[in-house]
Amino acid sequence: MLRALLFAVFLLFSSPLWAQFTIQGRVTDAETGDPIAFANVILKGTTTGITTDFEGNYLIQSRTLSDSLQVSYLGYITQSKPLLNQPDQTINFQLRPTSFELEAFVFEAGENPAFEIIRRASERRKDFDKRSLNAYETKNYTKIEIDIDNLSEDFRQRKSVQKVTSVLDSIQELTNDEGEKILPVFFSETVSKFYYRNNPELRKEVIEKSKVSGVGITDGSTTSQITGSVFQEYNFYKNWLSILNKDFISPIADGWKTFYDYDLLDSVLVGQDTCYKLTVYPRREQDLAFSGTIWIKKDDYSLKQVDLTIPKTANLNFVDRIKIQQELEPSSAGPLIPSKTRVLIKIAQVTDDTAGLLAKFYTATDSVVVNDPKATSFFNQAVELKPDFGDSDANFWVENRPDPLSSEELAVLQMVDTLKRIPIIRFYSEGLKFFATGYKMIGKVDIGPWPGFFNYNDVESVRLGMGVRTNYKFSKKWELKGYLAYGFGDETWKYSGSVTRILDRNRWTTIQAYSNKEIDQVGLEIANLQSNSVFLAASRFGTLRSPYLSTNHGINIQREFFKGFLVKAGMNSGQFDPLYNFYYLEKDTREYKSSFETAEIRLGIRYGRDEIIIINDNERASLGSLKWPIFEVNYTKGMQWLGGDMEYSKLSFYVYQRINMGLLGVGRYELDAGKIFGEVPYPILKNHLGNETVFYTTAAFNTMNFTEFTSDQYFSIRYRHAFEGFLLNSIPLIKRLKWRAVGNANVLWGSVENYNVENVPAVDPEGNPLNTFGRLDFGKPYLELGYGIENIFKFFRVDFFHRMTYLDNPGAKPFQVKISAQFIL
Incomplete structure (x- = not known):
């Protein structure tokens, strides 16, 4: 009897009525191969389904089957595949992205119910932001x-x-x-x-x-x-997220209602948490904002997970798609820590016959x-x-x-x-x-830099040069550099060489000895323009302005005492040999002198509170600061007892900061102030950098002529602003071109003491007139204002500058147009 009963039960549970079907697989992006998290997988025609996990995997167990399995997700084309009548089967899906467009939602009465959820989530941001932790x-x-x-x-x-x-x-x-x-x-x-x-x-x-x-x-x-x-x-608990050096507004930022619309889709169970599932999308299609889905926990309005993309319509270049998926888990103290993050960046083809680029980032966090x-x-x-x-x-x-x-x-x-x-x-x-x-690695040395291989100007005529430096394969403690060039016009050799010893890579400490002989230009010294290679190259071809042969020998030492705080010191012996008609009056004898020697001791401090520094082979490289300004203070003392021709002191102060202004774009300012004490020839003074080229540069005053103004005390503010899509995104025809407005405001106060004016003679010993420097009246600043358009054909920028003061100066141009090319997203 018992045996018969067990047999009957076995038949009952093994019949198709009670059969257990298991379907599993993975859902991925057909273009990138990346998993699609949180996609809906459902037995077509039924209510049986599940969502994929963070790795795109799913597992469905059901007592019944339908004829097919359907996968859908916002931003992708829905796909179905037939099912077999068998207990276990694996079905993988590759979904194709589609344009993400949502119809407008119309609410006849009352507030959008999603707004209250977002409002509470935004109000509780500080409770769940990991930055609120002590550590x-x-x-x-x-x-x-x-x-x-x-x-x-x-x-x-x-x-x-x-x-x-x-x-x-x-x-x-x-x-x-x-x-x-x-x-x-x-x-x-x-x-x-x-x-x-x-x-x-x-x-x-x-x-x-x-x-x-x-x-x-x-x-x-x-x-x-x-x-x-x-x-x-x-971190979506920040108001703005920096991606590819662009700032994107978070869906739960303080100003969420200005940038986003929302739709409450459902109330779903994610793990053990009941969550609101909401769709978010930008109010203005070209704003730097996200589209996609977020899950907010019902009990405390914290973020559970996000799946967001930056739409194609956003005012970005070359970017076809940016996708961010993230799961968050509460820490023991409450604030959330992302447990898994996946980012996909798809760079589009520049032209039809080129290729695109796909970058995938995945981070998992524990412990x-x-x-x-x-x-x-x-x-x-x-x-x-x-x-x-x-x-x-x-x-x-x-x-x-x-x-x-x-x-x-x-x-x-x-x-x-x-x-x-x-x-x-x-x-x-x-x-x-x-x-x-600029360098080509050959074993333990690098050959270059290539911009120095060939030059042509009115002083040197054809100039050929070659340099070499050791790399990390040679040593991670020693770096040797050398460069040699010959000008066929002046028949003169130029050279530079240095030996650097890296004493400590943790608290970056180096000592360097150097020697060089090179042609420089007053106000256009190579040392001040190393970071602006295009402008430097343009200014060194053709006619050189106030050229001189500069010879320097010296030693430098630097050490980072704590994060961001770098101290520099050094000694330099230099010689100035003019290659143009230049004279000054010696301080004591008032005799005509042309060349002079200097002997200097230098001290400097640099502080960037949150500046990110990496060690690039044997050199430090700055990736910029996050939100705090970068400060520099430098002091130079010229002394006769070390072999110089004159006594003087130079003190300078510099500040730079990038400021995110949200909807208004990004601003950058530079403050530069200084004072030179003592009577010196004007090449030692501050010769403010002008720009007579057609190229725009942030390093110069773009309507000022070369060597137009000189100061021994000065203060300048240079401000430039990138409006991103603000303003132009509102103009129907212009917004399709993705042009972006830019602005500039540059102000300079300066003056020269009388004794530094009087040491410049009006004529040379033969009675020929000499060029003198231009001076500023400290009560009347030099002012130029600019505006322009960037992102023209994705590469070009045009700036229009108006010179507002000192319009009566010889050669002054009240209006100038500058062009430049840049690769920006």
Whole structure:
């Protein structure tokens, strides 16, 4: 009897009526191969379904089947696939993006119900912002992949590319379901510890292990510093998020109602939390704002997860799509820490016969510790590499990856390693690096810089030069540099050489000895224009203005005592030999003198409270500050007892800051003030930088002539503003062109003491008139105002400048047009 009963029960539960069907799979983006998190997967014609997890995986268990499985998600074309009548089956989906457009929502009475949810979420931002913690630290795993995509047939048929595509075609995993190919060029994995401290606000990342593979990558140490999580941090509890150096407004920012509309879609269960599911989209299609979906917890109005994109219509160049997905978890103290973040940036083709670019970033966070702040001295270096950061075996990555690498990612690694060995790829990658840095690496030395290989001007006629410097392969403690050039017109050799010893890389400490002999121009000295290569090159070709042969020998030392606080000191012996008709009256004898020697001691301080610095091979490189200004104070003392011809002192003060103004765009200001004490020839004074070229530059006063004004005490404010899409986005025809308005305001106060005026004779010893310098009246500032348009054809900028004062000066032009080319997003 019992046996018969058990048999009957077995038959009952094994019949189709009670059968358990399991359907699983993964939903990915057909263009990028990235997983699509939070997509809706449903048995078509039923209410049985689920959403995909952060990795795009789903698992449905049902007692019944329909004829097909349907996947849908906002911004993608809905797709269905047939089901088989079998208990277990795996079905993967590749969804294609579509234009994200929402119809207008009309509410007949009352407020949009989504507004109250967003209002409460915005009001509680400080409760959940991780920056409100005294401190926190996390262990992070970061993965970055960069691919070339949109490989057009014209691009594939290029002779230089065919060797690459033949290898690409042999790797099936790099082909999506539609047969489109991607060409991987970079892949990295990084395990790091991230530390944050409040009051003062400090950040640091310690790279514990890093594995970098990329075309053109020679030294992993520099790359590893920017592949960690510190540069992939996205906090939606901030009003503005910086992405690709552009500022995007958060959907729960203080001014949310100015930028966004919302729609309350549903109330859903996410894990153990009941959440409001809302769609967000910009009020103005060209604003730098997000579209997509956010989930807000019902019980406390905190963010649970986000899936947001930046629409194509946003006022950005070259960017086809930016997508951010993030899951957040509460810390033990309450504020939220992102547990997983995925960012995709798709760069469009510049022209139809070129390729696009695809960058993927993934960060997983665990081992969170809160409110245990490190000492401020711990944060001295923003990014620190552990001594053995590059030494790791396969077992380490297996143990530290949150998820195993997919078959596609393994194929990416294989392809990158293959590409590095193809000669044509090496040729192009090294060529691009040579153009960008100016140097070509050959073993332990670099040859360059290429702009110094050839010059032509009225003093030297044809000039040929060549330089060499050692690189990190030679030594990470010593750097040697040398440059030699010959002018066929003046038949004179020019040279420069330096030896630098790096004493401490943590508290950046170096000592350098140098010697050089070069042609400079009064007010256009090379040392002041190194960061403005186009303007420098334009000013050094053709006719040189007030040229002189400058010879210098000296020693410099610098040390960073704590984060952002760098102290510099040095001694310099220099000689000024004019190559134009120049004389001054010697202070005591009032005799005519042409050349002079200087002997100087120099001291300087630089402070950037939140400036991000990385070590680029054997040099420091600044990635700018986050929100605080950067200060510099410099003092120079010229002394006769060290061999100089005169006694003097120079004191200068400089401040720079970038200011995010939200809807109004981004402003940048520079304050520059100084005072020179003592009677000196005017080349030692402050010769304010003018601009007689047709090119716009931020380093100069763009309506001032070269050497038009000189001062021994001065104060200037230079302000420039990029309105981004503000103003022009409201004009129907202009907004389609994506032009952006810019503005400039430059003011200069200055004067010269009488004794420095009187030491410049009106004529030379033969009675020929001499050029004298122009002076400013401190009560009447020099003022120029500018406005213009950037992003013309995505590359060009035109500025219109009006000179408002000193219009009676010889050669003064009240109105000038300046042009420039720039690569901006």
